[in-house]
Amino acid sequence: MHSFGQSQPDSIRIFDGDFKHAPDVIAYPERSDQINAIYDWAGGAGAAIVPYGGGSSVVGGVTPDIEGHYKGTVMVNMTKLNKVLEVDETSRAALIQGGAKGPELENQLKPYNLTLRHFPQSFEHSTLGGWIATRSGGHFATLYTHIDDLVENITSITPSGCFESRRLPGSGSGPSPDRFIMGTEGALGIITESWVRLQGRPVFKLTAGFRFAKFLDASLAVRSISQSGLFPANVRIVDATELQVNGAGDGTYTLMVVSFESSDHSVEPWMKRAEECCLDHGGIIDIDWRENPDTNLKGAVGAWRDAFIRMPYNRENLTPRGIISDTFETAITWDKFEEFYWAIKDATQQAIRDVTGQNGAVSCRFSHAYPDGPAPYFAFHCTGKPGGMLEQWKAIKYAASEALIKNGGTITHHHAVGRDHQKWYEKQRPKLFGHILRDAKNRLDPDGIMNPGVVV
Template sequence: MTIDRQTLRWNGWGPAKQDNPLPDGAPQWGWIRETLGLSVLPSTPAKRLSDITLTPCHLSADDIESFEKIVGNNQVRTDDYERAFHARGKSYHDLLYVRAGDLAVAPDGVIYPRSSAEVQQLITLCADRNIAIVPFGGGSSVVGGVNAHARNAEDKLVTIDTTLMDKILEIDRVSMTARIEAGIYGPALEEKLQAQGLTLGHYPQSFQFSTLGGWVAARGAGQQSNRYGKAEKWLVSTRLATPAGTWSTEETPASAAGPNLNQIVAGSEGTLGIICDATVKIHAIPAAKDYRGYLFKNFEAGVDVAREINHAGIPVAMVRLSDAPETYFFQAFSATGAGGLKSKLQNLFLKWKGLADNPCLMLIGIEGEKETVSWARERTEAICKKGGALAIGSGAGDKWYHGRFNSPYARDPMMDRGVGIDTLETSTHWSNIMNLHQKVTSAIEAAIEDTKAEPAAKGIVMGHVGHSYPDGASLYFTFVFPRDLKDEVGQWQKIKRAASDAILANGGTISHHHGVGTDHTPWMEEEKGSMGLSLLRTLKEKLDPKGIMNPGKLLP
């Protein structure tokens, strides 16, 4: 296990012992309170685990003994901490439950196998005894993808945690592929690859606390996906343990022998089996990196430039365009308490350039050989300037790069003060980006307005273009709002429903890279169609006839 579970927060993000990014007295609190239109920020701490009573474990002594015969005595856990840690993922919705002490969906036990052979034996045993299974890696799902939902009140359910399976099994330097066990965390994976001058290049925001298997299972995307690809692009082959036996997918670089079955595994979210290892495409560590910022007068101008960069075929690693609210929020949030002459001069300069009203920040990242990076920087800067952008240098890019995993750490202290913060994402064609952005933003704003607890309260809805392609891009939304402490889950459900309905009604996908889990299943039939869902259900019935694998996820 690359990270000791006991060192992590069971009801929040990151290590249990970490500096609070928003301590009491931090200047950001006053700005947050005023921006959300609140008279006070209430104290809403999470319940301690010692004050919570978990539901009884349904496993029999014989069940536990049988599991221990496969993995060993110390690898089957039924203590409160392990069950609480594995009860849910890390979404805002999940945290509303666990922070309130509602652990009704905690697994009966947590099992830590060390090999694919042990995983297969565990699944076979569970299938024989009709015990449900939730596959678990880092547990960073934000859509209910690892929640321990049993099939019924009498159901037995175990979580199989793969994080002891963290080895690099094979590296093929000629073909530039590596076969890696699925339970390895992002930092450990990159440390081992980079020690040999190699990288996968997959850096999602959850990188520090997510695993290779989870990235594949949810069709995840890293921040530099323009260069390295989403999970389904860098995946070469997988090996799954399923109730029907072990399944290894094809691993040739290309084939016309029917559909590529790797694309069924990518995005299967543990409903077909447990990914034990994966062969992936790897790269040499880039010789040079360049991240820099540009300011646009409005969001549409930035979208046009992002599209042109993609159509020009320039080898960028990332093109990220924040809308005006996101640009303002993060600048104001980080600058609170600052000011003085430097801030005033910056504002005067932006006003002189016509960028003072609603500037939108674009960050462009380029990685590769030094000559390639230099050429791509010149080309992208020329396109940005042609589109009316102000080049602001590498400072903004470097600041983002070095703090790119920090945002989730601010959520826990905000939830301690009655503030809700959640995210959702989608993708669509370039011709529909502006329409979808406006419709989803308006839907979230209206839902927050309809669910506010105080008359003067208001929310903040912001978004950015993240992962981009020749034919379109993803849109990622973050919204901050005062919580309705009398109906927190109901408030979230109304906001989520409004946003998701707007996405499907206006040409977006229900998820670009977070996955489906439980949260998005109500929209799957509209997304896939009845025939598509029928095909997916048939496949699951073939591999998992008793429906023990990750019940309640992906398929409505």
């Protein structure tokens, strides 16, 4: 399992029997101090190190495809460091080891009636350290969208020593040490533990569904909600193509799912205002939340929910059937969104035609929304050529990524950089910032052994 992540290229390589990049050594540290010994051994052996949590990367972040002078690869599996070490009920925070997977940490917090409330689609398989290292985005669509917002401090073991920030609720003291480590994807060190902010487990929940004739009409409703001062747990729109591809719609309408939840008080006033925003922009109630408190289990909303849960597991069935299926996500300001939306869809569809000779399915949904812009999440599906699917995927991915950067978007909103996005991340970031990252890499990882090829 340590030879691949969960990306489309990984799936193709597995199906093709391509295991040439398997790691040479897999280490399972049980204590943080053992990581230093692993660094010393790898440095002496001339090996690269790839930190490994749950192996859920969809951008080549844990694929041990290491180029250069390295004599081998050591995969450091962190999953034995999986404990909640301390819970501060007064401040509602917990100290959690970096190898704890989503269900493990939530089960340990449950007796306190507290939750981290961070649920990426990879929740079952990914770890807290991986979330922080990749700036993971959770399922909740507004307010605390990324793990960034939930981190109080970070302890990271680097080849040059231990990096431990002060635990604080907030600070204006210079550049943030935590923000510097977040998103470095194992290129500077391994995150061993972190104090994270917790919330009360929700008691009051409501979900509503609305249908729109056009995706762009639904996007206006999302903008209205996101700029109204409301912070729904979910404000997701899914276009007609994606609904139809996943068996959740007939291809004639866009679906919006709106959810609110609270551990303290009723959310009905919030839902009423969100409903007004939807109706003002042409939305039609799919199922009335007043009559159906469990709306997320019924109608088009329920069908989409079931399809969403199945999505990550479908690829193992699609690849053997010659179907190239992948997703990419981004973010853009509202003033640019409509033109951006068409540009990305057109560029992706044209690339599919160029490499397959026929049209594919290109769809869009919103995963997150901010007052100043949405996070569009695109998907494409097309028929591949046996033996040539990897090259076809690369051509489509290249065209889509070029279009994202050319039209002012980010190369990723929450999937991370990995190896697949590195080229475009370098185009997106300021040139001087790239120099700063390389200088930091040289100081913290002087032998350059930490996850070569990502971020830096």
